Amino acid sequence: MRKLFYLFIVLMLVLGVTVTVSAQTEADEEYRISVVLKATNSDYWKSVQAGADQAAEDFGVEVSVVGPSNETQVMQQINLLEDQISRQVDGLVVAPLRPSAAKTVLEKAISRGIPVVTIDTDAEFEGKTSFAGTGNFQAAQQAGNYMVEKLDGEGEIAIVRGAAGDYIHDQRVEGFLDAIGDSNINVVSTQPADSQRGEAVSVMQNILQTYPNIDGVYGTNDEMALGAFRALKSTNAGDNVTVIGFDGSPDAIKSIRNGELTATVQQDSYNIGYTGVELMVKTLNGEEVEKTVPVPTNIIDKDNVDESIRDLRKAFSRDRLENIFGEDLIEELLD
Template sequence: MGKKLLTIIILVVAMAFALAGCGGSKGQSSQSAGKETAKQETQASGKIRVAVIVKALNSDYWHLVEAGAKDAGAKLGVDVTVLGPAAETQVTEQVSMIEDQITKKVSALAVAPSQPSSAIPAFERAKAQKIPVVLIDTDAPWQDKVSFVGTGNYVGGKQAGEFLAKKLGKGAKIAILRGALGDPTHDERANGAVEVLKAQGLEVVTIQPANSERQMGMSVMENILQAHPDIQGVFATNDEMALGALRAIEAAHKNIIVVGFDGSPDALKSIKEGKLTASIAQNPYNIGYMGVEAAVKAVKGESVDKRIDTGTKVITKENVQEEMDKLAKILGKK
């Protein structure tokens, strides 16, 4: 009886150890799998994601910004998403895009605000979520931005004024077509030109908004020509409006100097053909590229200059081919 009981006890103990061993093996396996999943999640969430939100994706200018941003992302090994509404006047849609990217918890934002005052509340939400915000192309009076990356728009406007003053001389009558009211980029460009034109004795007879659109630039210019048939020069604060104004001028069979702003591929082609007189060329590729660079540095806790000027230059028939070759290479058209 005693031997039988001892045998039963030994068997029970052995089974208990076996079960414990199985349970331990299963537990270790689950723990290992959990660690691997967590590792994968960390790797997935650890990659820097930058959302670049521009004013619109309806022109070569913004496509050049997009190209620069994506090239920076590829070089730096970060994910870059470029978004923008259908038109620069769609302010509400742009703000919604910013808020959507905040909800998606991107690592950083690079934004060209169409209407800075409307975008600032969204920037504040990004700050609350510890998402750094870099402003590109257009600055905003928001002290918590990482940096402003873009053109010295006032200086560029002055370059346009100087070009017109040199070409036309004192007493010439000038019309200015500008982007949407409330857009500081176009405020600065127009104001810079006006300062020089007035100082040089030229008369700015009208400043009209054409919302950065070619078709609207044409219709606004048609109205200006009716009201001021003796116009001698036009400055448009972007190339789309300049090209639209040029159509109206050609249809009216007038010989008027037209200066645009951006140095877009369509504008350069027109300059080469002897139609558009000049364009104040920005470097939209660098705006996109350096904007993403600044955003990535901010995510990594590195120092970033508060203002990064990407420069401007006057493009005329004399230097247009060089600029065309450069942009064609960037856009993959050569």
């Protein structure tokens, strides 16, 4: 339908007929937009999906959300992208697991006339429309500055990170290291745990065998920070170690509320999903969009954790929040 519309416009111009087309935020027709996530197995990505779904409702478009089973399945994501191209969707909103691996398939989408907006993690490829997400280097600097503050600028810490070679986790490590660079904080170990909580338990247990008196742990996502804390707690060291995560997931927020994790860098995952779809709708309507649309981050700790729980209402149902935090707390905070 959209292609016929454009052919009509061209024909009118050839015939000398003046045509006025107004750009509007709401979709001119029900576009089919595919949102391809890094995974579907965590609350973070469910929050991104909730934002995308709300944007679909607000702008009157059809949005399908797909993703691999976890964040290590790079080829599964590539295959999902190929499938969406074969379905001839009107637009792709993509959180690429490994930008270098996705480059070819994303350029293929462009060559087929399918615009691409990246979210969460940027990627460099010819013809990209826009990127909406967190500046991971800058957000990780926030985590590093917070660690310096909590440890008074000195101590021994470990970093538990996502898969080696993953661009987003590289940025989250490099920004953190940049922030602690002028302090007397020493990183004694940096180990990958593939963004998995269970794997992080094992990794942290191994680190503690060599460094039993560690002062801090930085996990480059919340799942790994939670796994690291579990390992620390099993050695009765958890109360004395500063543990910082990254993402602002409900489980991490609950852990902070319970006095376990110290803090997390909150990405506004809901608005990342929402903004990605909004940018795609504007693009399909012929509107100009910014090449980069930053979505702000902030630190969640015990001082603002209750406010953060209230904010989760945008992404999760009350039943879901009661299941995570308990009925009494949700009644106290939301009623």
